[in-house]
Amino acid sequence: MSWRRYCADADATQAAGVDFAQLLRRGDVVLLTGTLGAGKTTFTQGVARGLGVRERVTSPTFTMVRQHQCHNERGVETLHHCDVYRVTSLGEVLDLALGELVEESGVALVEWGELAASLFGRDVLQVTFASDDADGRTLRVDGALAEDRREELDAWAR
């Protein structure tokens, strides 16, 4: 099963991220899939806002991962924001030990996550970004974890 939400502009994609943050729980890994400029970082900025991150969230393309302290009452302490676009071997991603990090303290959002999907197993959320001819993006959520969040995703989708 999958859920879709149309985002007419970048602000709408951020708002989709803010709302998506509400259904995240400690330990979640979210794989973000879409071409260059599809809106993965924009969406993550919204998720960060929804989790109560106070600092500016920028693209981790060159650093591979950035950690942001969250401020919320839901036990998500850290947002691990990754971008594996430049990764040349899966070992580099494995070394980040994201699965363990999120269990301890938070959630991970992984841009170009499909490139490293084999490392994370089935229990992930996936967000796929499709662009139309203009600024519009259609976000699709699926993944085994999504099935456990049906009611929340029903509310998220529009």
Ligand SMILES: Nc1ncnc2c1ncn2[C@@H]1O[C@H](COP(=O)(O)OP(=O)(O)OP(=O)(O)O)[C@@H](O)[C@H]1O
């Ligand atoms: N509906 C939309 N949603 C998101 N971004 C949009 C939208 N319409 C236009 N944009 C623009 O598209 C760009 C998206 O950039 P962003 O960095 O979020 O993409 P990305 O998927 O992270 O790219 P990359 O693969 O380079 O990391 C921004 O310049 C943003 O303003």
Ligand SMILES: [Mg+2]
């Ligand atoms: Mg990006």
